[in-house]
Amino acid sequence: MSGSLAVEASGLVRRFGVHAALDDISFEVGPGELYGIIGPDGSGKTTLFRILVTLLLPDAGTAQVLGRDVVRDLWELRRRVGYMPGRFSLYPDLSVAENLGFFASLFGTTVDAARGTIAPIWVQIEQFAGRRAGALSGGMKQKLALCCALVHRPEILFLDEPTTGVDAVSRREFWELLGRLREEGLPILVSTPYMDEASRCDRVSLMQGGKLLVTDRPGEISRRYPRPLFAVRGGNILGLLGALRSFPHVASVWPFGETLHYTDRRNDVPPATIEAELAGYVEQIGLSGVAIDAIPATIEDAFMWYMTEKTAA
Numbered sequence: 242m243s244g245s246l247a248v249e250a251s252g253l254v255r256r257f258g259v260h261a262a263l264d265d266i267s268f269e270v271g272p273g274e275l276y277g278i279i280g281p282d283g284s285g286k287t288t289l290f291r292i293l294v295t296l297l298l299p300d301a302g303t304a305q306v307l308g309r310d311v312v313r314d315l316w317e318l319r320r321r322v323g324y325m326p327g328r329f330s331l332y333p334d335l336s337v338a339e340n341l342g343f344f345a346s347l348f349g350t351t352v353d354a355a356r357g358t359i360a361p362i363w364v365q366i367e368q369f370a371g372r373r374a375g376a377l378s379g380g381m382k383q384k385l386a387l388c389c390a391l392v393h394r395p396e397i398l399f400l401d402e403p404t405t406g407v408d409a410v411s412r413r414e415f416w417e418l419l420g421r422l423r424e425e426g427l428p429i430l431v432s433t434p435y436m437d438e439a440s441r442c443d444r445v446s447l448m449q450g451g452k453l454l455v456t457d458r459p460g461e462i463s464r465r466y467p468r469p470l471f472a473v474r475g476g477n478i479l480g481l482l483g484a485l486r487s488f489p490h491v492a493s494v495w496p497f498g499e500t501l502h503y504t505d506r507r508n509d510v511p512p513a514t515i516e517a518e519l520a521g522y523v524e525q526i527g528l529s530g531v532a533i534d535a536i537p538a539t540i541e542d543a544f545m546w547y548m549t550e551k552t553a554a
């Protein structure tokens with residue numbers, strides 16, 4: 242394995258009884274890369290992260306972090322990685338400052354020694370230094386957890402669903418902090434169930450059922466959507482959903498808020514022709530006031546497509 246890579250995983254498998262939480266997972270994270278694992282709850286993200294930070298053994302396959310094997314070199318790696326688990330795992334009865342000092346002492350360092358690393362985050366929570374961690378808001382808890390993950394100045398950062406359960410403003414601020422850390426050259430591996438956060442990563446892997454569906458730059462994943470895609474709007478959304486799913490050339494139809502995203506199986510038919518055929522079909526069924534427009538695919542569209550294709554395979 243290449244020593245220049247921040248992470249390299251090959252054929253990782255992890256089972257819990259008969260259930261394969263990870264099924265032949267292989268991917269690479271380059272130096273200084275902000276890499277996202279995007280998928281819903283239960284897709285295997287946390288199991289993967291726990292293996293990479295040496296908290297769980299794989300049943301098969303290998304993984305290296307910072308050029309060190311996650312099984313053989315676990316004690317060295319634990320000093321060099323920063324890990325923020327999905328659930329808030331700090332001490333709620335300790336103050337913000339006490340939590341930070343405690344985690345610094347675990348690694349034989351001090352908060353003062355890490356000021357340069359945590360400064361952009363600490364400046365946002367310093368006013369709450371004396372407050373119990375359990376009394377912080379969701380966003381502030383996540384920022385404190387990030388400080389504690391960085392206090393020993395790790396060489397790589399693993400963040401498992403760091404923005405789950407926090408408000409939109411806190412989510413944005415958190416990603417801005419990750420962007421600053423990335424600019425300083427720190428490789429970051431982050432998992433999230435929020436598809437809209439994929440665009441903030443250099444590269445992403447879409448994950449479902451313990452498998453990686455596709456890996457690429459977010460824009461490339463969307464651009465490679467393999468079929469014509471249309472946004473369909475109408476007053477009777479349920480009736481429209483049933484009508485579109487019965488259209489002879491349908492590949493898929495998924496609700497996106499008040500809009501339906503319809504994918505046609507045919508690549509050799511102009512979009513305008515497909516729009517006209519769809520409009521005539523739903524009108525024949527008795528649905529009126531329907532708007533149909535060709536649209537570019539989003540990362541959500543790509544995820545639904547690849548998930549359906551893998552399931553069918």
